[in-house]
Amino acid sequence: MLKISVNSLKPGTRLGKDIYSKDSKLLLRRGTFITQAHLNVFAKRRIREVYILESDLPVKVLPDFECVYNNCLNTVKSFMLRAKLGEGLDFEEIGETIDSLFEQVLNQADILKKMRLIKKRGEYLFSHSVNVALLCMLLGKWLDCEPVTIKELGLAGLFHDIGKVYVDEAILNKPGRLTAAEFEHIKKHTLLGYIFLNDNSWINKSISSAVLMHHERADGSGYPLGKKGYDVNFYAAVVAVADIYDAITSDRVYSPKRSPCVAIETIWDESFGRLNPKITKVFFDRMTSFFMGKRVLLSNNQEGTVVYVDPGEPTKPTVMAGNRLYNLRVDRSISIKRVID
Ligand SMILES: [Fe+2]
Ligand SMILES: [Fe+2]
Known part of the structure; x- marks a missing residue:
């Protein structure tokens, strides 16, 4: 049962509770279908609010996935280019982006398929950031996290590679194998992203730490700190799984996209000692039904x-x-x- 204003009441809706007059006479019974005549009586008797059956509420139409995706892609591109020029992040702009992705992750059926069917355009860094945000939120949903945690995971995914705007583009987009020195240069994106996010005071510390640690691995083989086991922040461990999945299933300058099977097999191999087993277990359980x-x-x-x-x-x-x-x-x-x- 839900209390709503008579002004927003539409004919055809059923009453959720009996309505009585001021002298306690029954006017309308619960379950009565409201007509225009009833609305006129409500106005005359100054009845401003009534209870309705929740099942009669109109079903909210979910915005088109591709539309939401492309809007997010434009926002990511714009804030990353501004970040490169030293501008801070806009709380409202980012909040709206995460809310729109959250709505899709929560309500959209087969989001992995929808992501696969998106026609990729523009630079990999931007679409990769949107994809990892979506995948982090999906993992958060599968792990039964609270909505606030799912949104923070989305932010961690959205920002995880933001430090790449500060690394040498020629190295970032190099089609061939990186030299050891070039790889060391790319590795700096974790610390550079962390420093940038810490300058934006509204960003929660667990999000900036996830950005710093998303290449850390539980066996200590990752970078930049060589953290081990549960010293790797939980958000970072979620980003790590999402990051591997998207990197493998997307076209990159140095490698064409591969099937989700290759990504799942890679995560399977890494799940023994390198990735967080709580996250990979849920991932494999869900992927079983995905196939x-x-x-x-x-x-x-x-x-x-x-x-x-x-x-x-x-x-x-x-x-x-x-x-x-x-x-x-x-x-x-x-x-x-x-x-x-
Ligand atoms: Fe990264
Ligand atoms: Fe990444």
Whole structure:
């Protein structure tokens, strides 16, 4: 039951509670469909608010995913270019961006598919930032985090590579393999992003720390601090998983995009000692259902449908192609080349 103003009441809505006159006479029963005549009586009797059944509320139409995505992409591009010139972050602009992504992550069905179908445009850094923000929020949702935590995870994802605006573009966009010195230069983006965010006082410390630590690994092999285990901030550990997934499934200057299977397998390999197991467990559980029923292209160029996924190895499902069943756990020579839909 929900109390609403009579001004916003539409004919056809059902009453959620009986209405009585000032002298306690029953005027209308709960469940009555409101007509224009009832609205006129309410106005005459100065009844300003009534209870309605919540099930009668109009269903809110979710904004189009691609539209929201492209708006966010423009915002990211604009604040990153301003950050490069030394300008701070606009609290309201960023807040609106995160709210719009949060609404999509919470209510949009099959967001991973929607992300896959987005036609990429512009620089990788900008789309990668939006993608990692979306994936961090999705992981937050899967981990049953509170809304405020999911939004902060989104901010950590959105800003994780902001320090790259301060590194040498020629090195950042170098198509070939980086030299050791060039890699050392790129590594600075973690610290540079952290310093930039700390100058924006409204940014929570766990978000700036996540940006600093998103390349740290639990075995101490990461950078810039070589932190170990749970010393790696939780937000940073979420960003790490999202970052690997998006980097592998996106086109980059030095490598074309690969299938989600390759990303999942990489995260699987890293989940033994390098990534946070609480996060990777939820990731694999969800990815098991992600593959069920999907159309896939196999490495032997056969198209088929995933009919069974083993939770222990979600990237090696059983696929029905034509009238043949391929169990990819057994037939290791065949793999999934691409997820079609
Ligand atoms: Fe990074
Ligand atoms: Fe990244």
